[in-house]
Amino acid sequence: MLSINNLCASVEDKDILKGLSLDIKPGEVHAIMGPNGAGKSTLGSVLAGREAFSVTDGSVAFADKDLLELDVEERAREGLFLAFQYPVEIPGVSNMEFLKASVDAVRKHQGKPELSSVEFMKLARETSKKVKLDQAFLKRGVNEGFSGGEKKRNEILQMMLLEPKLCILDETDSGLDIDALQTVADGVNAMRSAERSFIVVTHYQRLLDYIVPDFVHVLADGKIVKSGDKSLAKELEAKGYSWLEGEVA
Amino acid sequence: MGDLQTAALKLAETQSAPAWLDAVRRRGAERFAATPWPNRRTENWKYTSLAGLAKKELRLPEVQPVSVPEKDLIALDAYKLVFVNGVLDQAQSDSLPDAVATFASVNEQQIELVQSRLGALADSSQHLFAALSEAASTEGVVVHVTAGQKLDKPLYVVNYSSGEAAQLIATRVLVVLGVGAEAEIIEQFISSDAQQANLVAAQTEIFLADNASVQHYRLNLEQEGITHAGGVFVELGRDANFDGFAIAKGGELIRNDYVLEHCGPGAHVELQGVYMPRGQQVVDYHTNIKHRVAHCTSNEVFRGIIGDRAKAVFNGRIHIFEDAQKTLAELSNKNLLTSNRAEIDTKPELEIYADDVKCAHGATVAQLDDEALYYLQTRGVSKEQAKVMMSFGFINELIQTIKNEAVMNYLLPILAEQFGRENELLQLEAESFDEL
Amino acid sequence: MSEQVEHLIRKEYAAGFHTAIDTDTLPPGLNEEVVRFISAKKNEPEWLLEWRLQAFRAWQEMEEPEWAHVDYPKVDYQAISYFSSPKSMEDKPKSLDEVDPKLLETYEKLGIPLHEQEMLAGVAMDVVFDSVSVVTTFREKLEEAGVLFCSISEAVEKYPELVKQHLGSVVPQKDNYFAALNSAVFSDGSFVYIPKGVRCPMELSTYFRINEQNTGQFERTLIVAEEGAYVSYLEGCTAPMRDENQLHAAVVELVAKDNAEIKYSTVQNWYPGDENGKGGIYNFVTKRGVCHTRAKISWTQVETGSAVTWKYPSCVLRGDHSVGEFYSVALTNNYQQADTGTKMIHIGKNTRSTIISKGISAGKSQNCYRGLVRMNPGAEGARNYTQCDSLLIGDRCGAHTFPYIESKNPSAVIEHEATTSKVSDDQMFLCQQRGLDAEKAVSMIVNGFCREVFKELPMEFAVEAGKLLEVSLEGSVG
Ligand SMILES: Nc1ncnc2c1ncn2[C@@H]1O[C@H](COP(=O)(O)OP(=O)(O)OP(=O)(O)O)[C@@H](O)[C@H]1O
Numbered sequence A: 001m002l003s004i005n006n007l008c009a010s011v012e013d014k015d016i017l018k019g020l021s022l023d024i025k026p027g028e029v030h031a032i033m034g035p036n037g038a039g040k041s042t043l044g045s046v047l048a049g050r051e052a053f054s055v056t057d058g059s060v061a062f063a064d065k066d067l068l069e070l071d072v073e074e075r076a077r078e079g080l081f082l083a084f085q086y087p088v089e090i091p092g093v094s095n096m097e098f099l100k101a102s103v104d105a106v107r108k109h110q111g112k113p114e115l116s117s118v119e120f121m122k123l124a125r126e127t128s129k130k131v132k133l134d135q136a137f138l139k140r141g142v143n144e145g146f147s148g149g150e151k152k153r154n155e156i157l158q159m160m161l162l163e164p165k166l167c168i169l170d171e172t173d174s175g176l177d178i179d180a181l182q183t184v185a186d187g188v189n190a191m192r193s194a195e196r197s198f199i200v201v202t203h204y205q206r207l208l209d210y211i212v213p214d215f216v217h218v219l220a221d222g223k224i225v226k227s228g229d230k231s232l233a234k235e236l237e238a239k240g241y242s243w244l245e246g247e248v249a
Numbered sequence B: 001m002g003d004l005q006t007a008a009l010k011l012a013e014t015q016s017a018p019a020w021l022d023a024v025r026r027r028g029a030e031r032f033a034a035t036p037w038p039n040r041r042t043e044n045w046k047y048t049s050l051a052g053l054a055k056k057e058l059r060l061p062e063v064q065p066v067s068v069p070e071k072d073l074i075a076l077d078a079y080k081l082v083f084v085n086g087v088l089d090q091a092q093s094d095s096l097p098d099a100v101a102t103f104a105s106v107n108e109q110q111i112e113l114v115q116s117r118l119g120a121l122a123d124s125s126q127h128l129f130a131a132l133s134e135a136a137s138t139e140g141v142v143v144h145v146t147a148g149q150k151l152d153k154p155l156y157v158v159n160y161s162s163g164e165a166a167q168l169i170a171t172r173v174l175v176v177l178g179v180g181a182e183a184e185i186i187e188q189f190i191s192s193d194a195q196q197a198n199l200v201a202a203q204t205e206i207f208l209a210d211n212a213s214v215q216h217y218r219l220n221l222e223q224e225g226i227t228h229a230g231g232v233f234v235e236l237g238r239d240a241n242f243d244g245f246a247i248a249k250g251g252e253l254i255r256n257d258y259v260l261e262h263c264g265p266g267a268h269v270e271l272q273g274v275y276m277p278r279g280q281q282v283v284d285y286h287t288n289i290k291h292r293v294a295h296c297t298s299n300e301v302f303r304g305i306i307g308d309r310a311k312a313v314f315n316g317r318i319h320i321f322e323d324a325q326k327t328l329a330e331l332s333n334k335n336l337l338t339s340n341r342a343e344i345d346t347k348p349e350l351e352i353y354a355d356d357v358k359c360a361h362g363a364t365v366a367q368l369d370d371e372a373l374y375y376l377q378t379r380g381v382s383k384e385q386a387k388v389m390m391s392f393g394f395i396n397e398l399i400q401t402i403k404n405e406a407v408m409n410y411l412l413p414i415l416a417e418q419f420g421r422e423n424e425l426l427q428l429e430a431e432s433f434d435e436l
Numbered sequence C: 001m002s003e004q005v006e007h008l009i010r011k012e013y014a015a016g017f018h019t020a021i022d023t024d025t026l027p028p029g030l031n032e033e034v035v036r037f038i039s040a041k042k043n044e045p046e047w048l049l050e051w052r053l054q055a056f057r058a059w060q061e062m063e064e065p066e067w068a069h070v071d072y073p074k075v076d077y078q079a080i081s082y083f084s085s086p087k088s089m090e091d092k093p094k095s096l097d098e099v100d101p102k103l104l105e106t107y108e109k110l111g112i113p114l115h116e117q118e119m120l121a122g123v124a125m126d127v128v129f130d131s132v133s134v135v136t137t138f139r140e141k142l143e144e145a146g147v148l149f150c151s152i153s154e155a156v157e158k159y160p161e162l163v164k165q166h167l168g169s170v171v172p173q174k175d176n177y178f179a180a181l182n183s184a185v186f187s188d189g190s191f192v193y194i195p196k197g198v199r200c201p202m203e204l205s206t207y208f209r210i211n212e213q214n215t216g217q218f219e220r221t222l223i224v225a226e227e228g229a230y231v232s233y234l235e236g237c238t239a240p241m242r243d244e245n246q247l248h249a250a251v252v253e254l255v256a257k258d259n260a261e262i263k264y265s266t267v268q269n270w271y272p273g274d275e276n277g278k279g280g281i282y283n284f285v286t287k288r289g290v291c292h293t294r295a296k297i298s299w300t301q302v303e304t305g306s307a308v309t310w311k312y313p314s315c316v317l318r319g320d321h322s323v324g325e326f327y328s329v330a331l332t333n334n335y336q337q338a339d340t341g342t343k344m345i346h347i348g349k350n351t352r353s354t355i356i357s358k359g360i361s362a363g364k365s366q367n368c369y370r371g372l373v374r375m376n377p378g379a380e381g382a383r384n385y386t387q388c389d390s391l392l393i394g395d396r397c398g399a400h401t402f403p404y405i406e407s408k409n410p411s412a413v414i415e416h417e418a419t420t421s422k423v424s425d426d427q428m429f430l431c432q433q434r435g436l437d438a439e440k441a442v443s444m445i446v447n448g449f450c451r452e453v454f455k456e457l458p459m460e461f462a463v464e465a466g467k468l469l470e471v472s473l474e475g476s477v478g
């Protein structure tokens, strides 16, 4: 599904990712943890193709394609989805319009028939119910004036509508209360399948009780410094990251 | 005196008008003749050239039996008045309630009202085109809602320009609301086609007595050929409320002067506007909110998108007089240029003579937000489409504040078309959300 | 605010004395003869006389501008003397020892000792008294570094090519009414030349003093920083207290070549007139700089003096990546009027400009910010940020903001914000409750309001500027 090899990336001439490698097979859930500023979000941005970040070395293959060759929207259409740590507000552009444009673009690329407006409307409403997002949010501007939790649920809503192959969730759990966390996790779990993979970036073991990962990685100073199974997360929660310092160097 | 001034005055002399308008017409003619033709050094016209207008060969309105296409009209439950080239078309207009009359149907009392109030706010010694509109005044609307009354339906005034000739249109709207009275006024300006080249010098005056309240729309939806040089002049009494919305798509020149005066404490002005000239169109808004007394508030927001070789001018002044303590006034003007040859000239101004006030203004000229563009792209939307969506959104944010839904629903597809956005979803949204 | 505060001590305008000194003063009046006289007096070459005459003829055709938000009786240009020089300066003193002690005393009294050992270390100074430059200090030290710093008259004699090349290159003779007048009759001023790659080893400074009655001061300053050069320059000004208004119409031209940087600071304290609005200087000044590629010009001004100020230090950002800055504090009290601001003309790609303007109005004064930000079609990626804040003290003054924003480039970004506020009763109460008297409280609040600008001033002058504000505000609380 995704094969990252010795990825190096920088932003504003500052090196952030320093030779990161990671292999993800279809159906797997990988959790990535690590201290603040380690480069977790940077990894998401680089995979999504954000312009400000430049790849200085390494390669990324995604579903047999050279990911780094693709534009931002091409990656999305190929099935890569990034749930933002800080979802962006776009005042004046209605959420509904945004979702429709996005779903249309992705479906078209994948050769699926376009949904009629009525079909889409139905789908959007049903899905928003699943993530417990009030219908009124569909009519408001994208994330405009949404609370933190509402923004995160809106991200999950988008993920469910787009049915991507690879979902990168960047701290989708941060700042959520237990109920909201449950909702988000239910959404993710409902989407787990043998063909779909997840990268779950989080600081909290709590989330991993709901979304049980196949692997847990520690990202520190731009590299994966340790990998293990779900027990690693528990260990990290108990001990913090400092005991890994030797491995960082 | 410029050539156009001479020509326009000659035309006015040959017009037939009600005798009771004579004094107003004479005053207007004198002042129009006495006002120097603006040039680049005239501060109020610094960025807007009248050269194109000066070349027009103006005619008197031609009376034609043209009906306004249904699709151009707003689906409103309202008292509709249709003026074709400034001439009232009875057939297309509704019968009027007592509170409303046209110059052709005024009673004694309304004549008196017009004679005493017309030009009291639209000062023809200060505003060139207010003078012209007095000089050439023949037709107009008077609204007089007495104390405590409410105009039961909006008044919807359609100004339709059609025909080959460049005609001089000088319709007036005079609104007088008594203490606590309420009304909603929708003024719409449209033209038959891109070649239609009228000069529309339509002036609107609104007197709000204490606690009176008006919702006002001025929709400049004319096409390329039109020169519009109009104004909206409002006086607010104690606790009065003006809620205004302005839109201008563009024309050869669409110029509107808004002058709003707070004359009683506790009054509030809310003014929102959008403009989006394309091609070689020019839009020019000059607004001036005068706080003459204490404890009044005003909030003004204008946004524009300027494309192709078009140009927009925005001049927003807040003037706080010596006695206007405890004023709260804010003005914001945001602009997007979408082409290398587009131009924006904006000048937010504060003139303040009282210390205990909170005033702020901001103006920006910027590009679409990169962050939001990226977000849209990560959802598979192409950059081009993302730009369209965001441009629409930029304007739509203000459209969404429109209180009259019929007006909003009328404007949305026009905007969608303007920005090349699919419009099907929009309609669906409007319909199916009602049931949500 | 309490009644008695209003009557708090009103300190005199400290620089308001007059030096009784024999002068050579041209009788009032302006005609071609006067222009020729000034030029001859200064032994100017033919080209410069011709240049002046061109300006004079243009000026005669021009009209005094009326667009500014200021109101003053028409200046009678025939009632002014266009040249005045202390007699003792006739034979051009070679060193400080030969300068008339009375002159030196004048500057002592102003707190500006001219003996190098007594001066602020690291500041070289050119001192202009009415129409002539009295002395320029630290010349040798500067010459070692290759820096030329002298009066403009001297520069015309010694470095005619440099002057000829740059004079009028930024502010053409006919630029505006006052610039044309200045070009015709400019008397003295400073000349600075920093050669390629040189970082000027010390702050340069000019002190302008109007002394004689019924004279105008028309100084001209020209600063040229060659590629990669750096200089920080400061000017200060005072004048005696008189009941008549006096005219000051200066021109300042800055040329910053590729990668050069010029920092130009002004502390303007011309006599502002008395508390009834009688007397004071009319300060009509044209200041402009041109930035070439990656060059930077930074204007900082603290304007507390003058009866009427009309002044817009500007940057023409011609070169790609060049930077313009304008930091201003303009304080008006009593009947003072200021119409001041800046123009940032973005021509090159990725040019940047920042405008921070703080206007403080007190008494019955009028304080107006007027600025222009223009993005030309070629100003790809250019940026401007403008912040204009006004503070009102008392309810009989005015604070106005007139920003002109013009853009013809879709990639240019302009942000403009303006606010007004007053010294609130709450703030005053807090300060007073903490034991500060009203005047101190106001000056503290005002100083805080101006901090962003003061931090741009050279250190020594930032302190001066703070004090100056305090003095200028005296009697404003009531
Ligand atoms: N646009 C940017 N410009 C400059 N530096 C950036 C930018 N984005 C990220 N960085 C820097 O890159 C480093 C890695 O940031 P990143 O956001 O990837 O960390 P993170 O692991 O996601 O941290 P957190 O757990 O706090 O979310 C940080 O030092 C950050 O300051």
Ligand SMILES: [Mg+2]
Binding pocket: A040, A041, A042, A085, A170, A171
């Ligand atoms: Mg992060």
